[in-house]
Amino acid sequence: MDKRTNEEWRALVGQATAGDKEALETLVAGVQDMVFNLSLRMLGTFADAEDAAQDILLKMITHLSSFRGESAFTTWVFRIAANHLKNYKKHMFAHHPLSFEYYGDDIENGKTQDVPDLTQDVEKDLLVEELKMACTNVMLQCLDPESRCIFILGTMFKLDSRIAGEILEMMPEAYRQRLSRVRKKMADFLGQYCGTYGGGKCRCKDRVNYAIQNHRIDPMRRDYTAAAEIPIQTMVDVKNAMEDIDGFSQNFSFCKPYRSPERVRRLIQGFLDSTQFSVIQQSYRGTTEK
Secondary structure: OOOOOHHHHHHHHHHHHOOOHHHHHHHHHHHHHHHHHHHHHHHOOHHHHHHHHHHHHHHHHHOHHHOOOOOOHHHHHHHHHHHHHHOOOOOHHHHOOOOHHHHHHHHHHOOHHHOOOOOOOOOHHHHHHHHHHHHHHHHHHHOOHHHHHHHHHHHHOOOOHHHHHHHHOOOHHHHHHHHHHHHHHHHHHHHHHEOOOOOOOEOHHHHHHHHHHOOOOEOOEOHHHHOOEOOHHHHHOOOOOOOOOOOOHHHHOOOOOEOOOHHHHHHHHHHHOOHHHHHHHHHHHHHHHO
16 A cells, blocks of 8 residues: 555646556556455455455456546545455355354354364464454454445445545545444454454364364465565544544454455556567557547
């Protein structure tokens, strides 16, 4: 994510739509981590987030000439991403929806003590951290898509209610009220069940083998512990303002930001180097000449 001013973003957009490939690459590099992190929290798994982030970045590239500068460039990208992700049906949880009731029952009644050691000699502390991140991320899937998006924009990206309302096409006051309710719902669940972020009895170290057995984590594919983290302050740099809406923010430190995976970067770069992109560049020029 990038600290550029709105004027600098607009200048880059103008250069990119005029056919400057380097400017377009700079635009993509400036927002791809933001897009990936929103996708990861909205969809729940790295694999689905990688696919969706690629789709969103391609949509951004192909619609760049429609950016009019009436809002910040990052706001425009957030709007594209949020609309895409709220209606995304190709991810795992679209076919297997979750609820807080289901998640709570699994914590209370899952027979964790009956599962043999499935760690495959992987250090257990690594798997505990992997489960912690995977579990709390998947917990977001208990929210409906719009509530999930409201929570992520307000809690992870810390967007001002005016900007978030513009992205989600709702009034700032309505956004603030919704965010406060969703945060309380999440905080209540964590407080009741989670031993890491609340006062519950669930402990990740006791559920590692149960999680492996139920395909919630894979000892041979540790997406979270292998991913490169981004400093939290970097996330703050994408917003134009900050507002303290309620007192639950400290409960959501599991919303760690990550760098966009290399696969997404390679796929987007491959597109930018393709003949298909050359056609899009020609359409940019045609739009700017009208």
